[in-house]
Amino acid sequence: MADVGYTPQAQSGEGSFGDYFALLKPRVMSLVVFTALVGLVVAPVPVHPFxxxxxxxxxxxxxxxSGALNMWWDADxxxxxxxxxKRPIPAGKVMPNEALALGMALSGFSVVLLFLATNALAAFLLAFTIFxxxxVYSMWLKRxxxxxxxxGGAAGAFPPMxxxxxxxxGVSIESILMFGLIFMWTPPHFWALALFMKSDYSDAKVPMLTVTHGRKSTRVHVLVYTLVLVPVAVGLAFTSIGGPLYLAVAxxxxxxxxKGAFDIWRRDETAAEADNYKVEKSVFKVSLLYLFVHFGALLFEALLAPLGWGGWA
Structure with missing residues (x-):
């Protein structure tokens, strides 16, 4: 997007530890850590705690x-x-080249050490996720x-795998369905946000669906993708890592x-603007809980299994 110039507020490059940590997108990292942990714990092969x-x-x-590289590329x-x-680079607290160097260094460090600590497939999947x-997403698809x-939702779907x-x-139907759960959840989650953040994406010339096809079309897409998401989420209940608890939660x-997606679909813009997108914001908040609750249920199924309470056995 050559017409979007990058002129940060300052170029001191004297950021604090907190500024550099913010480059790593800790909120996104928390979801990555949790879903990866669940993928590891529910697997049928025990792993030494260390x-x-x-x-x-x-x-x-x-x-x-990945977060640091994304912030470096998207600074403009x-x-x-x-x-x-207010992110560190546009705020002038961290220099772009510092974010690039940090992202590259941490990429190599994490992949090599994961390979040495575990196996080649896990390291390859991590490297592919970062790439x-x-x-694929930040430099190509997003704009x-x-x-x-x-x-681009595939990037966030790999951690449990x-x-x-x-x-x-290896890879199995269980890890594929955990991937699918996150992959299919991502579009309605972000489009619910985009419905009440349209001006941001429009101003930055990011071709979000709300910008290119309008809010009406976006509402239809939210419902359609949610309808596809439901069988993937519920289907996990009938695999080796599911059980009655997960099924009930799902x-x-x-x-x-x-229901939230249906409410979004049937809304018109007049009603949405009148209540400042109350329904859309509510559905977005539900979507934030959605993954944590599903993966939490999978985790509980695994933890209860040794007691004879988890799973279908």
């Missing part, structure tokens, strides 16, 4: 590396969007297509989320 701790640490560092549009204008988020969130690979050294959460 190896597991190291694996999750290196996955977290890899996620942070981050300064335009109200939601991101996908930094290059070129309204399907940016759909395809990586955790599973750490334990088993049914309740998906009914709640689906």
């Amino acid at each position: 190896i597991g701790f190291c694996a999750i640490l290196f996955i977290a560092i890899g996620a942070g590396a 549009i981050d300064q335009i969007m109200k939601r991101t204008a 996908f988020y930094a290059v 070129s297509t309204p399907q940016n969130i759909v395809i 990586i955790g599973w690979a750490v334990a088993t050294g 049914v309740v959460m998906n009914a709640w989320f689906l």
